[in-house]
Amino acid sequence: MPSRILIVEDSPLVTEAFEILFTEAGYQVSTAATVAEGIEQGTAAPVDLMLLDLSLPDGNGLEILEALKERGSPPRATLAMTGHNDAKSRRSCLDAGCADVLLKPVRIGDLLRQIKSLLA
Amino acid sequence: MIMSDRGDAAAMKKRLKTLEAQAKEAQSTIDELKSRDKLKTQFLSNISHDLRTPLAAIITHAEILREGMLGELNTKQRDSVSGIVNGGQQLLDMIDEILTYVRSASDQVALARTDFSITQVVDQVRLLNQALAAKKRLTIERLNGDDLPLVYGDRDKVKHVLGNLIGNAIKFTQDGGRVWVAFSRRGRDGEELVVEVGDNGRGIAREHFDLVFREFAQVDASPSRPHHGTGLGLAIARKLVELHSGTIWVESELGEGSRFYFTLPFDAPRD
Numbered sequence: 001m002p003s004r005i006l007i008v009e010d011s012p013l014v015t016e017a018f019e020i021l022f023t024e025a026g027y028q029v030s031t032a033a034t035v036a037e038g039i040e041q042g043t044a045a046p047v048d049l050m051l052l053d054l055s056l057p058d059g060n061g062l063e064i065l066e067a068l069k070e071r072g073s074p075p076r077a078t079l080a081m082t083g084h085n086d087a088k089s090r091r092s093c094l095d096a097g098c099a100d101v102l103l104k105p106v107r108i109g110d111l112l113r114q115i116k117s118l119l120a
Numbered sequence: 121m122i123m124s125d126r127g128d129a130a131a132m133k134k135r136l137k138t139l140e141a142q143a144k145e146a147q148s149t150i151d152e153l154k155s156r157d158k159l160k161t162q163f164l165s166n167i168s169h170d171l172r173t174p175l176a177a178i179i180t181h182a183e184i185l186r187e188g189m190l191g192e193l194n195t196k197q198r199d200s201v202s203g204i205v206n207g208g209q210q211l212l213d214m215i216d217e218i219l220t221y222v223r224s225a226s227d228q229v230a231l232a233r234t235d236f237s238i239t240q241v242v243d244q245v246r247l248l249n250q251a252l253a254a255k256k257r258l259t260i261e262r263l264n265g266d267d268l269p270l271v272y273g274d275r276d277k278v279k280h281v282l283g284n285l286i287g288n289a290i291k292f293t294q295d296g297g298r299v300w301v302a303f304s305r306r307g308r309d310g311e312e313l314v315v316e317v318g319d320n321g322r323g324i325a326r327e328h329f330d331l332v333f334r335e336f337a338q339v340d341a342s343p344s345r346p347h348h349g350t351g352l353g354l355a356i357a358r359k360l361v362e363l364h365s366g367t368i369w370v371e372s373e374l375g376e377g378s379r380f381y382f383t384l385p386f387d388a389p390r391d
Contacts, residue, residue, distance in 0.1 A: 013177035017184065024189040083172055084219075087232045087276075105176035105212065108183045 003048035003119050004028045006075065008038040008064060010056050014104075018051065025112055033057075038064035047075035048119055052098070054082045054089060062096045069097070077118040081106060161226050168219045172212065179208040214350050220280070221335060221352040224359035231277060231363055235270040238278070238313065238384070242301050245282045249290060256295045260286065263302040271313055271384045277360045278384065281368075284353040285317040285380050292378070293321030306383070312366075313384045320377035329370055333358045357382070 005027045009015045015031050022029045030045075032038040035058045042050065042064060052061040061080065068074045080093040080101045093101045099118055102111070182204040184190060193201065223229050239262065246260045253260050271278075282301075289299040302316045324332060335355035361368040361382045372378035 011173045011177065013174050014180065017177045017180035021180065021184050021189065024184070083169065088230075104172070105179045108180060108187060 002026055002028045004030065004045065005115070006038070006041050006047045006050045007031045008041075008050060008056070008061055009033065009053040009081070011053075014053075021108055021112075027115075032064075035059040035061070035063050039067045042068045042075065043071055043073055046073060048077070049115055050075040050078045052078055052080045054080055054093070062093065062098075065096055065098070079111075079114065079118075158226075161222055164218060165222045165226075168215050168222065171215050172219075175208055175212055175215070179205055179212070182208065217350045217352050217356065221350075221356050221359075224356060224363070225335070229277070229360070229363060231274040233272055233274050235272055236275045236278075238268060238271045238303070238315065239265040241275060241279050242282060242315075245279060245286055246301075248283070249286055252287075253290055253299065256290065256293070256297070258290055258293055258295070258297050258299055260290075261298070261300045263300050265301075265303040268303060268313065269386055271386055273364050273384050274360075277363070281357045281360050281382060282315070282317070284357045285382075288353055289317055289319035289321065289378070289380075293319045297321055311386055313386055314381055315384065316379055316381050318377060318379040323374045323376050324370060324372040324378050325374050326372075329372070332370060333368065 005022050007015055007018045007022070007029065009018065009031070010033045012033070015033070019029050019031060030041050032041045033056070035056050038050075038052075038056075038061070041047075047068075050065070052064065054061040065074065065078055074097070078098045080098040081104050082089055082093075082101060083104050090101045100114065182201050185193065186198060186201045186205060220229075242262050242265070246262065249260060286299060286301070293299060297320050299317070299319045302318065304314045304316070306312050306314050333354050335352055358368050361384075364384055366383040366385070368380070368382040370378055370380050
């Protein structure tokens with residue numbers, strides 16, 4: 001059974017690129033573009049890894065992680081993505097339980113290696 | 121006499137009224153300009169952010185192709201796709217430079233100060249620029265600094281300043297030239313560090329010393345200029361140095377190379 005990756009990202013262009021990447025790498029992929037969709041997808045089936053954009057149209061991506069933790073179904077690992085290299089938002093992601101905070105655009109080689117080691 | 125005093129008083133009153141009207145007009149122009157400047161900054165911030173997202177998608181798609189995840193590419197195909205990745209990355213760096221400038225210009229940059237080793241940061245920036253320098257057969261040397269105490273500042277911001285200065289030095293120095301970083305101390309007890317980034321490149325004319333630190337200014341701004349960029353690198357460096365209460369300046373002569381200097385405090389200010 002392949003690991004399930006949930007991509008939470010509001011840009012369809014970026015989502016599509018990640019969808020191709022993870023499907024080709026052998027993962028099962030689902031996507032969400034808002035906080036509400038993220039919570040829905042995250043509770044519908046267990047998520048092994050959540051790739052989480054912080055800035056979403058209806059709120060901050062970390063709200064999804066908090067909600068999933070409250071419902072007792074957090075992903076095994078979460079990687080946050082942000083467009084800004086800012087120390088404060090990095091701190092809040094790590095405090096919320098993200099394994100790492102990646103600066104967009106993420107280098108795919110590094111990303112796949114990191115996911116592989118997180119899910120090992 | 122009385123008539124003349126009255127006449128003077130009336131003239132003065134009239135003059136005062138004119139001045140008041142002019143001051144009001146000037147104030148309203150200032151307010152208008154400030155509001156336009158704010159709009160411009162907001163526009164730059166939004167557009168930079170919006171440019172970043174599709175560019176991130178382009179780079180990721182191109183990387184998927186380059187890594188052969190959708191089928192093996194031949195050498196020519198891989199070189200061509202690498203061109204997309206590299207061009208996209210270069211564009212992204214420019215957009216990030218604009219975003220950094222917008223944030224620093226609108227005072228959205230907060231410093232995260234710690235004590236850190238300036239020589240370590242310089243060596244990291246030298247390493248990051250090694251490939252670029254090698255292409256032009258340039259050397260980037262660090263001339264001294266092994267015995268320096270730690271400096272107090274925002275490590276990432278200082279790294280950004282050094283990156284911009286060293287990047288510029290490489291850009292404006294001919295093949296086979298020299299770029300160096302050297303340190304000295306100033307102040308009564310040597311409490312301030314002076315960082316020098318020098319090169320033996322084309323140099324800058326004295327009348328352009330102020331211009332180079334101004335945003336969007338380029339000594340050669342013509343479309344056919346040999347060196348392209350946002351024209352923000354040194355303006356950002358100046359902002360970031362000033363946030364550290366430091367100063368930045370240049371000494372140069374045309375054809376003789378340039379030396380950029382900036383200062384940083386060694387210690388946290390004591391109350």
